[in-house]
Amino acid sequence: VDTLPWLRRPPSRFPGVPAWGAATSSLPLEDFAISPLPEITQEWAWGGADGGGVRVCVVDTGVDEEHPRVGQLDQSAAVVVDEHGALTIDEQMRGDPVGHGTACAGIIRSIAPGAALSSIRVLTRGKYGTGEALLKGLSWAIEQDFDVVNLSLSTRLPALEPKLRELADHAFFRRTVLVVSAHNMPVRSYPWSFSSVLSVASHDEADPMTYYYNAAPPVDFYARGVRVKVAWAHGAERVNTGNSFAAPHLAAICALILSKHRWLTPFQLKAVLFMAASNVAAHTIESPGKEPADHDDLPLDV
């Protein structure tokens, strides 16, 4: 129990939230040691930002731009099968027959209204899709140099792991931030478990801007994902739960930060997200007076 969180084995049970998440409304997160960067506050990070100038892509079931919560898209494409049976990108394809991608896009729009939203459909069988289509669509999104890519999906197929890891590294170096939701089940899948992406699971609080840093890997952050009112297909709205909806919350916050700090690299962005996280910022704001004089670090509260 006393082991440092990042040395611990991940838990197998997640009461009250989708797997990998934390029920922060009833169970406060544990404390851990933080080396402060006092300059970086939430205000510094995104105060006054609206996501303007940042290009965000939702890799999902497509996005319905007719939905009032979403609005106009910058680009809308889909992975399709051509007449030779090969996968190809149809850059004219619009719409979302399912609603899942529209839900993600709606969340991003609500937090970062100024960001330019795009969509590529890779899930072609309802909320399911093939690994090939995912690779094809994600490659396209990376080649398009989006700043932020939202992936509210994953695969358990081991054969896909190396290819996805390669793509995630590729994106990281090209400064395309992949914000990926953790699986809703206590199972390992990809690409959210890679270190080169920002992985997000759910907390169960209602504030869209509240997010937490998780010191126990493999999930980096907890964002709002429980009982979220979201846009859905055919102009509908519904309340839904899932790590799917935590990822776009964080993706939108990334868009806010990047719109204010244009040249942050993915690793800087992660550091900023860390310092501005609700559980970290609380310490850095409340604790300066209690700091030991000869020590920069905040004490480990046990």
Add this chain to the structure above:
Amino acid sequence: MCGAALAARSANENVRRHVVVLFADLEGFTSMSQGLDPELLRAIMDRYFRLTAQVIWRYGGLTEKFIGDAVMAVFGMPVARENDALRAVQAASDIIDELDLLNVELDREYGIKLAIRVAVHSGPVSASYDAGGDFRVVGDTVNTASRLQSAAPLRQVLVGEPVAQAVRSRVQLEAVPPLSLKGKGAPARAWRLVSLDAPGDTTSRAPLIGRDVELLQLRQAYDRALQRGRGCMVTLLGPPGIGKSRLAAAFQASLGERGPVVLSGQAISYGQGVTYRPIVELLESAPGTWAAFASKGVTDPAAARAQACLAGLSREGDTGGPEAEVEEIAWALRAFVASVAERGPLLLVWEDLHWAEPTLLDVIEYLGDELSDSPVMQLCVARPELLDLRPAWSGGRVGAVNLELAPLTTDETLVLVGELRQRGDVVAHDDDEVCALVASACEGNPLFAELMLDIAGDRGSQPMPQTIQALFAARLDQLDVDDRLVLEMAAVAGRDFLVPDVEHALLADARSDIDLGSSLDRLRRMRLVTGNRLSIRHSFAQAFGRDTAYEMTAKRNRLRWHLALADRATAAEATSHPQLAGPRNADLLPYHLEAALTLSRELHPNSPASGELGRRATAALTEQAMCAMDRRDLRAAAGLFERAVRALPAGDPRQHELAIRLSDTWLDIGDRDRAHAALGNAPGGDRLPVEVEIQRELIDLRHGLCTPEHILEVEQRIEPRIAHDDPAWCRFHQLRAHRHLMNERAGAADASLAAALERAQAMGDSYQQRRILRTSSQLTLWGPTPVPEGLQRCSELACLFADSRVSLVTILSTTGGLLAFDGQFAEARERLATAAAYAADLRMRGADVGLAHLQGMVESIVGEHRAAADHFSRARSILRTAGNANGVALLDAYTARELVAAGGPVPAPYPAMTDDEVAAISDPRTGALTAVLCARAAAGAGDVDRVRSLVEWVRALAGRTDDLYFQGTVHQDIAGTLVAAGRLDEALVAATAARERYRAKGVRAVLPRADDLVSQLERALRQETGGG
């Protein structure tokens, strides 16, 4: 031009058919034709039509018509075949490929290319032939095929749902978004043909989830069995659908290629009384091991015997002699299993044991005990009800463990449901309402979850049935009507059913239009049934699936199909072809008749048909019960007789006869209350009471509740009431024989049994005959029958019972005793050793006392008194454990007698016993032996008066039995005692009496000694007289 093949057929109007329709159409034909010369267009179209017609013909389809540039073909006319859908899909694929080749030519010659779309759909149509033999098919299926075709991508084949289901296991398909077809309400689901290559294994829908610990436990048990060579038995317990069989299968699969030989058998819910079916299945599940065992039988007589016994099981139903007995079957199975285990590790899987007959459970436990030092694992699968039937199952057995499968946890259930629902490698991470609903409603039961998902489809909002049966019923409601019909017929045929049985039911209903092959293909694909399309044997995937389908079937239909299948079974039994009259049909005849009877009574309570059906069912059940009796499977027999009684129409004269048989069975089992109760159920009638009254006495007598005086009184009361030809005589004589036996009059008992036997023969009652003969064999030893005659009878009986080692144990030990009387000691010992080996093989613990007693007797005759004392004392300790005080007293006396004969003093307590104590012993044998021992002690003490009075007492007691050998030994002992008391004259009288008894019996082994004693005494007396 089309349908020429049908020209010879007579006009056959408007038949309803299930067919597969292929629709092909060219893209942009109208625009292409505009720029072409009509003659050139005609030439191109001819080549295209010829190509398609040839491909269609090649795959056995009929081209129905050409409409402009469209081609329509039908597969499944005039005769449906099970692979119509597959052939149509192959034809569609070939048309596209061959058109590519044609296009190369067309492009070269005319600079044009044809682009085609194809669709394949299936369903019912109305087909009609005109007088010329041409045919037309009409129906919604045709329209849908045409619409699907227009939605197909260029150079692609789209198939509709029924075709996709039929070919999914053979070709690779990919779902396309549902199509909104013109003129159709709901969007139609469709699949694109990806490749004609078969897809990978699709048998398991979901990975095994949440059973890691159990799998590990199974693996450990197996590894220990293997490494330590210690057998083990693991029982998986859990409610239906919890995943017992899935776990068992996963465990088997985890053992890999170098895994054990696996043999499996399954109990069924409706085959009550068919105790050994799972064993037959087990034997058939690995033909290779059976062949190896058969070859072993060539050199090994024991293996040959076991093989014959087991082979007899699977030939059950043909009446080639009596069947092997329970003990023999258990032994044979052990021999078989042990021989397989000699060659490598072995896994026996017993499924659905909660439906097993008690005797099968006995066999499995017996195997567990006997194979505890072989690398054999028995994996039993059962619902928890098994523990109600057998509370002590696995209890106290070394290497036996029960493993209860708990419901999956919430998390495990969610993962499982997610996996079951997954339709691609990549999945979105929102809460799926269907998953959530199913996971929360399925109570951690995987099958429950799977059924719920099947029913829910993509919409989770509809309310879910709350019991697994209701769920399954809802699942059945979704079936195509014809598939449902087939499934219902299969359910009536049984959990394991034969395709010809279903065919037969279809024929009986005049529904041979149904394409059974494709229907079964679909049912297999939906995992409702399992089986191989090449095999006629299929099974329901879940036992309760069969039961639910059965319950959901209209009773009228069940009745009709049961009758049809009963007729089929009867017909099959009547033919002499073993292939046709397989064990299954014979087994299931009573099942079908009985089920039909129950339904008929419910539907037509007062119909005479019910009465007739009842008599047929009774006859079939009785026959099966008699078979069970023959193999001494008494509990199964009791169950079958009970059902036979219930099946008989009220007032049928056979009722009391069956009641007595049932009572007999319970009596053999040792359940006195039920033996009486069986009679109580027999209705009163004029000719009833006598036989029933005798039976009641027989029951009490066997439980030691009657005195000989009471029986005599009963005999006197009853005898005048029995008519000359009354079957009751057989039992009356048996009753009398028992009275004689109680009075130690073996000769008289033998005579009564002979009379009973005569009656049984006259009635043709072979069961009673065997029963009487078995009892009578022992009387030759313990009665006045001379030794040569006894040996003759025993050897006849040994021939008669050659197939029954249970009976041979008694017959051989009797023979051993008689041979010892005759002085053939080596042969005597050999017979007793064989009998002991049989008893050990068959675990006949009850035979041990008798064997030890006889071995003691033989050694006593030989003169090995110490050894004799040991045998008697062993018999005594067994009886003591059993709490049989009278037996202990008798064997104490025998042991003491041998110790004295060996030259020892009379042991305690005999020297200290008072006359009153001696007189209190009621058993004549024990009393006589005890009194002799007391007399011997008195002689040693010089109390001649007491010796004399005791000797008188001994004579009186010994005279009460007609056991000549026993009388001889007692008189011999008296002589010895009187010699010790110095009364040589009286001793001579006794010695002469002994010699006389031995002579009468023909005990040649001891005659010289008896002669010797007489002449010694005569000599001594002469000397005494001469000297005096």
